[in-house]
Amino acid sequence: MHASLAAMPEPSSTDAIEHALGAALARRGAHGRVVVREQTAEFHGSGPVVSIDIAELVQQWSLLPDDMRDGKVQHAVERLRSAIANALPPPVETTDISPIVGKILGAVILIVTVVGSGAWLARARVSRGGAGQTASAGASATGAAPVVDVRGRESCEATRRRLYAGATSFDVDPAGWVIELWLARDANPRPLSSEPVLGEATDAALLSRLGAVAPASASWVDTGEPDRARLRFEGGYLHPFMHADGRDRFVALVDQLAEATLADHAALFARCAHSNVRDIGAYFRGRNAGGAAASLLFAQGLFSEPPVVDKAKLGSESNALAALQRLSAGLELSVLEELIRDNGGRVTAVDASSGRGSVGLSFALGGPTRAQQAARALARLRKVH
Numbered sequence: 001m002h003a004s005l006a007a008m009p010e011p012s013s014t015d016a017i018e019h020a021l022g023a024a025l026a027r028r029g030a031h032g033r034v035v036v037r038e039q040t041a042e043f044h045g046s047g048p049v050v051s052i053d054i055a056e057l058v059q060q061w062s063l064l065p066d067d068m069r070d071g072k073v074q075h076a077v078e079r080l081r082s083a084i085a086n087a088l089p090p091p092v093e094t095t096d097i098s099p100i101v102g103k104i105l106g107a108v109i110l111i112v113t114v115v116g117s118g119a120w121l122a123r124a125r126v127s128r129g130g131a132g133q134t135a136s137a138g139a140s141a142t143g144a145a146p147v148v149d150v151r152g153r154e155s156c157e158a159t160r161r162r163l164y165a166g167a168t169s170f171d172v173d174p175a176g177w178v179i180e181l182w183l184a185r186d187a188n189p190r191p192l193s194s195e196p197v198l199g200e201a202t203d204a205a206l207l208s209r210l211g212a213v214a215p216a217s218a219s220w221v222d223t224g225e226p227d228r229a230r231l232r233f234e235g236g237y238l239h240p241f242m243h244a245d246g247r248d249r250f251v252a253l254v255d256q257l258a259e260a261t262l263a264d265h266a267a268l269f270a271r272c273a274h275s276n277v278r279d280i281g282a283y284f285r286g287r288n289a290g291g292a293a294a295s296l297l298f299a300q301g302l303f304s305e306p307p308v309v310d311k312a313k314l315g316s317e318s319n320a321l322a323a324l325q326r327l328s329a330g331l332e333l334s335v336l337e338e339l340i341r342d343n344g345g346r347v348t349a350v351d352a353s354s355g356r357g358s359v360g361l362s363f364a365l366g367g368p369t370r371a372q373q374a375a376r377a378l379a380r381l382r383k384v385h
Helices: 002-007 011-027 055-063 066-087 099-129 135-141 145-164 196-200 203-210 244-261 289-299 320-328 333-342 370-381
Strands: 033-037 040-044 050-053 177-184 216-221 228-235 265-272 280-286 345-350 358-363
Touching (some): 011 033, 011 066, 040 066, 050 066, 055 066, 066 244, 145 177, 145 265, 177 244, 196 244, 203 216, 203 244, 244 265, 244 280, 244 358, 265 289, 280 289, 289 333, 289 358, 289 370, 333 345, 333 358, 333 370, 345 370
Antiparallel strands (some): 040 050, 177 228, 177 265, 265 280
16 A cells, blocks of 8 residues: 555646646647556547556656656657557548449559559668769769758758747757767877767667667768867657657767767767757767867857857867867856756766866756856857857
């Protein structure tokens, strides 16, 4: 009896869970009422009542920070949506189609199948060609590529409009989006790209580690600068990036690569593939408070729309990152913590015994554009806005 009572949520938690699940389902077009009964969530809509087990969410609700709550809510919502879909009756088969119409439909289906198979084979040939193929060779391999690019661009722009109108990052359609992990070193004679650990970060190694949903791809981008490295994720990598557990795995990967390469700066963000504007800032890291501030100002502030950093105020230095590092030097950790907290982020500081510490700035899933707000506030503080 005691165990059962201990497992039951407080009334306030029950209401909050019901509201969170109901709102998330409504955003996905499933309108109805969610009822939490002990450790089960029921959905009462126009179809049959369905239910799923949410014991873990109920037990941890009062202990979870907002971003982790969001992630677990979204996981529960996906399970509820699957349960709702499975409970729907199969579509009614009609038999009143005339023979002539039936033949026409059959011919159309055959043509679509043949054309679709040809496009699939063309894409497969391009994929086997590898990243070393030129853009012209890729374009000649399939005429469908421009159509896909246009669709991704339009979808990504539509999502951006919703994000800036206040939608959460969970509403992001993966079409047209890329995620990038950026690393930089201030002064090191050895090229960053030659670090062995970067060669180990392959698509095969990252797919399962990050929980990507196929199809997905990850590849290193040639930055043209020996002290910079950029890892690009596409396709199914966006799914874990937009959920709490997956975002934590991404951040852990950033930390691991930064430590292994002795990188002075790091950043993790998402943007439209056709645009340089980094709409969703996730994580920024430096060796100290000033370094983390420089990472945020450079990787986010210079790539916002419009940029929140005025390049004219960086002085005569040709290296913008070095200039921002100089202008951010001496920034107190307590000042940075307050600024980031006021703009919806969190600061994690590690003071390593070896003398090489780190400061990370992370931003919650529920506020995908908060990194831009923080960069703007920081640019004003350091007088580079």
